[in-house]
Structure formats: structure tokens, C-alpha cells
Amino acid sequence: EDQVTQSPEALRLQEGESSSLNCSYTVSGLRGLFWYRQDPGKGPEFLFTLYSAGEEKEKERLKATLTKKESFLHITAPKPEDSATYLCAVSGEETSGSRLTFGEGTQLTVNP
Amino acid sequence: DGGITQSPKYLFRKEGQNVTLSCEQNLNHDAMYWYRQDPGQGLRLIYYSQIVNDFQKGDIAEGYSVSREKKESFPLTVTSAQKNPTAFYLCASSKGTGYEQYFGPGTRLTVT
Numbered sequence: 001e002d003q004v005t006q007s008p009e010a011l012r013l014q015e016g017e018s019s020s021l022n023c024s025y026t027v028s029g030l031r032g033l034f035w036y037r038q039d040p041g042k043g044p045e046f047l048f049t050l051y052s053a054g055e056e057k058e059k060e061r062l063k064a065t066l067t068k069k070e071s072f073l074h075i076t077a078p079k080p081e082d083s084a085t086y087l088c089a090v091s092g093e094e095t096s097g098s099r100l101t102f103g104e105g106t107q108l109t110v111n112p
Numbered sequence: 113d114g115g116i117t118q119s120p121k122y123l124f125r126k127e128g129q130n131v132t133l134s135c136e137q138n139l140n141h142d143a144m145y146w147y148r149q150d151p152g153q154g155l156r157l158i159y160y161s162q163i164v165n166d167f168q169k170g171d172i173a174e175g176y177s178v179s180r181e182k183k184e185s186f187p188l189t190v191t192s193a194q195k196n197p198t199a200f201y202l203c204a205s206s207k208g209t210g211y212e213q214y215f216g217p218g219t220r221l222t223v224t
Contacts, residue, residue: 009224020130031209031210032211032212034212034213036215036218040166041200041217041220043116043202043204043217044215044216046212046213046214049211049212087154087155095207097143097147097168098143098160098162098208098209099170099207100213102155104154
């Protein structure tokens with residue numbers, strides 16, 4: 001059974017204070033690891049897909065990296081508008097069909 | 113613009129009534145999904161469909177039903193058998209196995 005654990009549950013940063021969010025996963029054969037951003041009362045917004053260890057992707061102040069056991073979402077010089085809940089999900093080769101396994105998320109607050 | 117639409121945004125029902133939530137996508141995706149999200153919790157999969165006229169139960173299917181008669185539509189019915197139906201419901205779609213899912217804006221259902 002695929003498992004995803006995100007840490008920390010909540011993170012408070014000052015504007016400009018860089019940090020990283022962690023997503024640890026257990027899966028038999030990784031098909032893909034996905035990062036999403038979710039604002040309160042809205043649907044998750046897709047950010048990145050990572051397929052293999054060593055892969056990195058960037059978008060504005062966000063950079064996602066992947067190892068064989070975990071993924072990090074690095075946030076460089078965050079702004080208050082980066083405040084949101086960040087979700088991680090995996091697709092494993094032994095998972096039925098096209099379903100994803102989601103973590104509980106990290107709630108990020110960036111104070112001005 | 114391609115995307116996923118859910119309607120209505122807010123829905124109120126009396127206990128004992130069935131209610132149907134709409135989900136439409138124009139992304140030409142084969143797979144569609146329904147999730148439930150409760151305050152402060154992660155996403156839980158209700159049902160998913162990988163192809164027209166076929167669907168599978170997710171982790172919390174009891175009290176819910178779906179149909180997939182058209183590629184672009186995947187309505188969810190919350191029946192009176194669902195013991196705790198008040199929640200935020202999210203619909204998603206994807207190209208299929210190993211691909212990212214794209215989410216709609218969600219429907220907040222309140223049953224009193």
C-alpha cells in the first residue's frame with residue numbers, strides 16, 4: 001500500500017525567509033510524485049510532477065526535488081501570497097488504476 | 113479555456129434528501145475522480161472512473177453513487193444513506209495512470 005507523510009503539519013515564515021517542506025513516501029515502483037497548492041475554499045492547483053530520483057523542477061519561488069524516499073518543496077524568499085496548504089501525492093505501479101495517494105498537507109503561512 | 117467545472121459552489125439540503133453534484137471537464141481526459149475533504153483533513157477518494165461506462169469504488173464509497181455516461185461528465189449523488197454528508201467535494205480529471213490530476217473549484221455541501 002502506498003503511503004505519503006508530509007512534514008511539518010504547519011510552518012510559519014517571515015517574508016523572505018527561505019525553507020523547505022518534506023514529503024516522505026513509500027511506494028512499490030514510483031510512477032510519479034505530484035505537488036499541489038490549495039488555497040482555503042478552493043480546489044488544489046497542480047504545481048509539479050517528478051518521475052525519477054534526481055529530477056528537479058522550478059516555478060517562480062518554488063523548486064521541487066526528488067530522491068528515492070522523499071521529495072522536498074523548497075521555497076525561496078517567500079511572499080505572503082505563497083501562504084497556502086501544499087499537498088504531495090504519489091502514483092505507484094501497484095496501485096489500482098490511476099488513483100493517487102495524497103498526504104495530509106503542510107499549511108504554510110508567510111507573514112509580511 | 114480548458115478546465116473542470118463544478119456546480120453549484122454551495123449546496124444546502126435537508127437530511128433524508130438525495131442530492132447530485134455536477135462535474136464537467138473539457139480537457140478530453142479519460143479519467144475522472146471524486147474526493148471528499150473535511151476541515152483540516154486530507155483528500156479522501158470516493159469514486160473514480162478510468163473510462164466511459166466504467167467506475168470503481170474508492171476508499172469511502174458508502175452512501176454515494178456515480179455514473180459515467182459521457183467522457184466529459186461524472187456526476188456524484190450523495191444519498192440519504194450517507195451518514196455525515198456535510199463536506200467540501202472536489203472533482204478531478206487526468207489523462208490516466210501516472211499523470212497529474214486537475215481539480216475543479218469544489219462544491220460545499222451542507223446538510224441539516
